[in-house]
Amino acid sequence: MRATIREVARAAGVSASTASRALSTPDVVRSITRERVLRAARQLGYAPHRAARGLATGRTGNLGVIVPDLANPVFPSVVRGVQARARESDHAVFLADSDEDPAAEVDLLRGLAKQADGLVLCSPRATEQQLRQAAAHTPLVTAGAYVCPATSA
Structure with a gap:
């Protein structure tokens, strides 16, 4: 089972919305926070869920x-x-x-x-x-x- 955004957030010590922003619009998140989220995502093997991303982006x-x-x-x-x-x-x-x-x-x-x-x-x-x-x-x-x-x- 693949990692969820909530698991990435927990591992990075941030909220799920901050983790999501760090991955989708990294320029709106402080660089130190972004790096923690990216490191946690890599360690957990996180990949965005295509259907969920589509709901948010309309694509x-x-x-x-x-x-x-x-x-x-x-x-x-x-x-x-x-x-x-x-x-x-x-x-x-x-x-x-x-x-x-x-x-x-x-x-x-x-x-x-x-x-x-x-x-x-x-x-x-x-x-x-x-x-x-x-x-x-x-x-x-x-x-x-x-x-x-x-x-x-």
């Missing part, structure tokens, strides 16, 4: 990747590239295959948008309007297609 720590056909030899390398970059920013990657079905792709866009901080859509089959609607709710990157940004009149 999921997830990215969604939608491909039209995972059997196509182009897409596994694209997914590996996305995963490599996602790891660098401590994001997990959800992968979905739309089976080259535009309706399924739109459903996946809607569903993953609720669970991800951003989406990567490879060779989209959805209409430009559907892509714009998805991008209005979640950051969206398309690979293999260009959608002009919306212009205001």
Whole structure:
């Protein structure tokens, strides 16, 4: 079982809120306190709970990747590239295959948008309007297609 923020706080001799601030916004905590908290976190093997952090930040720590056909030899390398970059920013990657079905792709866009901080859509089959609607709710990157940004009149 992994260490909790309360256990880290107890080991560092601070409150749980101070320990949390020391880990999430270290510049607002005195350096000596921050060091005690960081040392305790290392010793206890503390890692932030992704879901709990998401409640506080409004971010999921997830990215969604939608491909039209995972059997196509182009897409596994694209997914590996996305995963490599996602790891660098401590994001997990959800992968979905739309089976080259535009309706399924739109459903996946809607569903993953609720669970991800951003989406990567490879060779989209959805209409430009559907892509714009998805991008209005979640950051969206398309690979293999260009959608002009919306212009205001």
